[in-house]
Amino acid sequence: MEKIRKKLFEIIFEADTAAGKLFDVILLLIILLSTLVVIIESVPSIHDRLNLELRIIEWSITILFTIEYLLRIYCLRKPSAYIFSFFGIVDLLAILPSYLGLFFAGPHSLLIIRALRLLRVFRIFKITRYLEEGKFLIKALYASRIKISIFLFTLVTLMLIIGTMMYLIEGENSDFTSIPKSLYWAIVTMTTVGYGDITPHTAVGQFLSGIVMILGYSIIAVPTGIVGFEMASSISKARNTQVCPHCAREGHDSDAVYCKYCGSLLNEQ
Helix, strand or coil: CHHHHHHHHHHHHCCCCHHHHHHHHHHHHHHHHHHHHHHHHCCHHHHHHCHHHHHHHHHHHHHHHHHHHHHHHHHCCCHHHHHCCHHHHHHHHHHHHHHHCCCCCCHHHHHHHHHHHHHHHHHHHCCCCCHHHHHHHHHHHHHCHHHHHHHHHHHHHHHHHHHHHHHHHHCCCCCCCCHHHHHHHHHHHHCCCCCCCCCCCCHHHHHHHHHHHHHHHHHHHHHHHHHHHHHHHCCCCCECCCCCCCCCCCCCECCCCECCCCCCECCCC
16 A cells, blocks of 8 residues: 555656656646636537536546545645645635535636646646746745835835825816725826826826826836846755655755655655
């Protein structure tokens, strides 16, 4: 039994073996099929014509996902590490709506959550040349989180000031009937979306609007510059794709023997 468990763990959790990669590719294809079925089923004409066929496909996929979920729990010595992880919760949400649909109306539409499982594609990318680029991006985003948070806080404050100013300039008799509506205009204008449903009519308001538009183009470049700087200055160590059989965590050093998260032996063979 232990040998079977190790073999299943290698196939299901590891992406650096031929069997593991094949498993991930097949899983991604099934996820794509499931997402496509949910989208197609929302079209009334197709739903009425192919209702039985779509239901058969949907329940077949649900059963496959259920078996996969149970096997993932079986493979780990500490199942709770997977059950309460991000992918564990997503995997559960991928099958739960189908069973809830037997008792309640509506949850079936939530099956689109299965699209989140496509994030597993990065397990395949990990054994390709995209590995290092992905690490640089993740590390840069994490390193720049404080700077981006300060930038967003400053941006919100600036929009509050500009929106309030436009409300005072245009007055309640214009499209800017309230400060919240003026804030909506400030957000749309500064992000260069420009729906055009609210526009200033006074000369001062139009002048302020032009400043906000120009300011919007300048502001868009700020987060790009922050992340770009962090990517250029970050130095990441090489990692391997070994998954801990106890806590299911990844991202260990290339020469790691023990898991840096729980201290368990990585390769117990």
